[in-house]
Amino acid sequence: MSAITGVGAYAPRFRISAEAFEDAWGQFHAAGVTEKAVPSADEDTLTMGYEAATRALEASEIEPAEIDWLAFASSRPPEAEEDPTARLGAMLALSESATRQVLTGSTRAGTRALWAGLDALEADSTTALVVAADAPKGDPDDGTDHAAGAGAAAFVLESEGAAEITDRAEYAAPYPGTRFRTTGKDETQGLGVTQYDRQAFTETIGGAVDGLEVDPDPEAVAMQAPDGKLPYRAAGAAGVGTDEIQAAATVHELGDIGAASVPLSLATALEDGYGSVLAVSHGSGAGADAFVVEADGDVPAVTALEGDDPLSYAEYLRQRGVVTTGPPSGGGAYVSVPSWRRSIPQRYRLEAGRCSECGSLSFPPEGACDECGALAEYEPVELAGGGTIEAVTTISQGGAPPEFAEQQARSGDYAAAIVALETDNGDETVSAPAMGTDADPADFSVGDRIETTIRRIYTQEGVTRYGFKVRPVSE
Numbered sequence: 001m002s003a004i005t006g007v008g009a010y011a012p013r014f015r016i017s018a019e020a021f022e023d024a025w026g027q028f029h030a031a032g033v034t035e036k037a038v039p040s041a042d043e044d045t046l047t048m049g050y051e052a053a054t055r056a057l058e059a060s061e062i063e064p065a066e067i068d069w070l071a072f073a074s075s076r077p078p079e080a081e082e083d084p085t086a087r088l089g090a091m092l093a094l095s096e097s098a099t100r101q102v103l104t105g106s107t108r109a110g111t112r113a114l115w116a117g118l119d120a121l122e123a124d125s126t127t128a129l130v131v132a133a134d135a136p137k138g139d140p141d142d143g144t145d146h147a148a149g150a151g152a153a154a155f156v157l158e159s160e161g162a163a164e165i166t167d168r169a170e171y172a173a174p175y176p177g178t179r180f181r182t183t184g185k186d187e188t189q190g191l192g193v194t195q196y197d198r199q200a201f202t203e204t205i206g207g208a209v210d211g212l213e214v215d216p217d218p219e220a221v222a223m224q225a226p227d228g229k230l231p232y233r234a235a236g237a238a239g240v241g242t243d244e245i246q247a248a249a250t251v252h253e254l255g256d257i258g259a260a261s262v263p264l265s266l267a268t269a270l271e272d273g274y275g276s277v278l279a280v281s282h283g284s285g286a287g288a289d290a291f292v293v294e295a296d297g298d299v300p301a302v303t304a305l306e307g308d309d310p311l312s313y314a315e316y317l318r319q320r321g322v323v324t325t326g327p328p329s330g331g332g333a334y335v336s337v338p339s340w341r342r343s344i345p346q347r348y349r350l351e352a353g354r355c356s357e358c359g360s361l362s363f364p365p366e367g368a369c370d371e372c373g374a375l376a377e378y379e380p381v382e383l384a385g386g387g388t389i390e391a392v393t394t395i396s397q398g399g400a401p402p403e404f405a406e407q408q409a410r411s412g413d414y415a416a417a418i419v420a421l422e423t424d425n426g427d428e429t430v431s432a433p434a435m436g437t438d439a440d441p442a443d444f445s446v447g448d449r450i451e452t453t454i455r456r457i458y459t460q461e462g463v464t465r466y467g468f469k470v471r472p473v474s475e
Contacts, residue, residue, distance in 0.1 A: 001159065001160070002122065002157055002158075002164070003164045003165065004157060004161060004162075004165070005156050005157070005160075005161035005162065005163075006057065006058075006059035006060025006061075006155065006300050006301075007055075007153070007155055007300065007302070008051075008053060008055030008058070008059060008267070008301070009052055009152065009154070009267040009271075009305055010048055010305070011150065011152075011254050011304070012038060012039045012040055012307065013306075013307050013309045013438060014037065014039070014040060014309050014310075014311050014319060015035045015036065015038065015309065015311065016035060016036060016038055016310070016311045016313070016316045017034065018033060018034055018146075020310075020313045021313060024313035030227045030256070031228055032227055032251065033252060035255075036253075037150045037254045037255060037257075038149075038150060038316055039319070040411060040437070041319055041321070041407045043135075043456065045078060045134055045152070046077070046084050047454055047466070048133040048135070048152040049084075049088060049132070049133035049152045050091050050092065050453075050454050051304065051453065052131060052153050052154040053088070053092055053129060053131045054092065055302035055303065055304065056154035056155060056302070057092070058302050059156075062127065064095075066127050067128070068095065068097075068126050068127055069099045069100075069128040069129070070085055070088070070094060070101070070128070071085075071102070071103060071116055071128070071129070071130045072085050072088055072100075072103070072131050072133075073102075073103040073112065073113035073130070073132040073133075073259050073260075074133050074134050074258070074259050074260070075104060075105065075106060075136065075181075076258070077104050085100035085102055086100070088131065090348050090349075091348045091454050091466070093349055094129075099120070101113065103116065103259075106283030106284060107179070107226075107282065107284065108224075108259070108282065108285075108287055109132070110153075110259040110260050110261070111263070111279065111281035111291065114132075114155065114263065114289075115170070115289060117157045121159060125159055128157040129154065129155070129156055129157075130154065130155045131152065131153075131154045132152060132259050132263040132264075133153075133260050134150070134151070134258030134261075135257075136148040136149075136258045137186060137187050138187050138189070139187050139189075142187075142189075144179070144187075144256075147228075147255050148255055149255020150254075150255070151250070151257045151305070153260055153266070154267075162297045163293050163295040164294050164295075164296070165293055166292050167212045169208050169210075169290050170208055170211065170289050170290070171204050171210075171287065171288050171290075172288075173203055173207070174285070175284070177190070177193075178200045178284040179197075179284035201234055202236075203237070203286075204286045204287055204288035205223070205238055205280050206234070206238060207288065208288035208289055209237070209278070209290045217276065218240060218244055218276045218278035218292070219244065219274040219275055219276045219277070220247035220272075221245045221248055221277070221280065222262050222263075222265030222269055222277060222278070222279040223262065223279075223280050224262055224281050224288075225249065225250070225251035225256060225261050227251065228249075228251050228252050231251070232245055232246075244278075247269065248265040248266070248272075248274070250264050250265050250305075254305070263279075265279070266279045266293065268303070270293070271299070271301035273295075274295065275295050276292070276293070276295070278291070278293075279292075318410050318412075319410055319411065337463055345380070346363065347457075347467035348466070348468070350383035351383075352364075352365055352430050354378060355369040355374060355376055355378060356377050356378070357369065357376045358372040360372065361381060361428055361429075362430065363430045363431070363432045365378035383421045383424075384422050384423060384424045385421075385451055386421075386422055386449065386452075386473070387420045387422050387429065388420045389417050389445065389447060389450055390418045390419060390431060390446065391417065391418040392418075392441075392444045392445065392446060393416055393417075394413050394415060395414055395415075396413050397413065400414075404457075406459075407458060414436055415435070415443075416433070417433070417470060418431055419432060419434050421452075434468065434469060434470045435469045436469065436470055438453070444472065449472070449473040450470040450472060451473050452468045452469070453470075453471060454466055454467065457469075
């Protein structure tokens with residue numbers, strides 16, 4: 001038997017409403033979606049996956065070094081050809097020898113990752129971390145884009161725990177053309193043949209549920225949600241009621257989250273205390289996975305799904321980079337990829353250094369000691385990720401260095417701060433420069449508490465640099 005022992009979930013703070021789309025287009029093509037989550041300019045599926053994964057680890061009280069199997073799933077990974085688990089593992093401080101899998105190419109990828117994690121547990125007594133994150137895109141006047149939301153979910157899997165996965169089944173049948181993204185394209189498309197799409201959806205979902213060994217009797221159903229109507233049309237095929245689908249639905253407030261749709265709905269159902277959950281995914285092609293999850297008691301969960309920053313349609317296009325002109329040519333501070341890689345312990349895990357001569361902390365730990373000037377070895381010290389703002393300013397339009405200009409054109413003004421980062425015990429601090437995120441610049445003031453997260457910094461030579469940023473501590 002395998003069980004979920006920790007749940008994490010995350011959605012960006014930005015939201016755009018159906019009314020904003022109607023004002024722009026005169027109509028809205030995503031039935032049942034009232035608003036959706038929108039990633040900020042410094043977010044992508046990797047950073048959202050990191051947000052969910054850190055929360056799952058916190059909920060399970062598992063140390064990162066104990067994770068020996070990692071999966072990342074997304075229909076839209078940050079790069080078309082690069083393994084994101086290498087970066088994700090480093091961000092989370094997982095063992096470099098942990099087994100890793102990447103699953104993509106379908107909105108079914110999230111449950112495929114969960115399936116692979118279960119197989120890993122059955123083959124060996126391992127501790128697995130499954131992360132699913134997505135942010136679909138479509139043509140601006142298409143229903144795929146009108147529904148397209150963003151978010152992530154993560155699960156820690158162990159051999160025993162409060163939420164046992166008691167049954168699973170899969171089903172596939174050839175239905176090409178229901179939803180696809182051709183090589184080199186950024187927008188997901190579909191043929192738009194309504195009856196054909198609906199048949200592919202209901203047949204595969206019904207087939208997966210029929211393949212379960214025991215007829216499920218769920219209190220909640222986490223079902224794939226390309227929009228806010230199609231899951232309910234498949235209720236009969238799945239043998240469940242619409243109330244059970246409604247109980248776990250996230251599509252109405254977050255939109256279509258692609259490969260993270262079912263994982264995120266499952267995460268919220270477990271957090272809400274449902275004792276029996278049926279999770280059923282669907283991916284174009286077409287195929288489906290079905291899982292039965294039985295929870296005995298509270299399942300540890302840490303989620304951050306609230307959004308409090310509404311966008312107009314013009315602001316939505318700007319965050320997506322649709323109406324920006326791209327980076328300026330020339331100028332800027334060039335940092336080679338090898339140089340950036342050497343700084344990953346500082347940028348991902350806040351690794352400071354303690355001077356072997358005087359014992360003071362330096363960040364980053366390089367060159368002469370700031371306190372005594374000695375050119376001595378530094379003892380690595382990982383900081384806690386919390387601290388206080390010592391100085392702050394606002395970088396306005398036109399004021400950002402060229403390498404940050406494209407992101408600023410999308411996100412607007414941002415805070416740049418000097419922060420006193422704390423050690424684990426809080427007895428010592430070390431100052432470091434940092435960019436602000438997840439809040440307006442006016443929300444950063446001297447003396448305020450901050451916490452760190454990992455976001456996109458900028459992209460040069462086609463390679464995105466990720467690193468820590470700071471945000472106000474939520475009350």
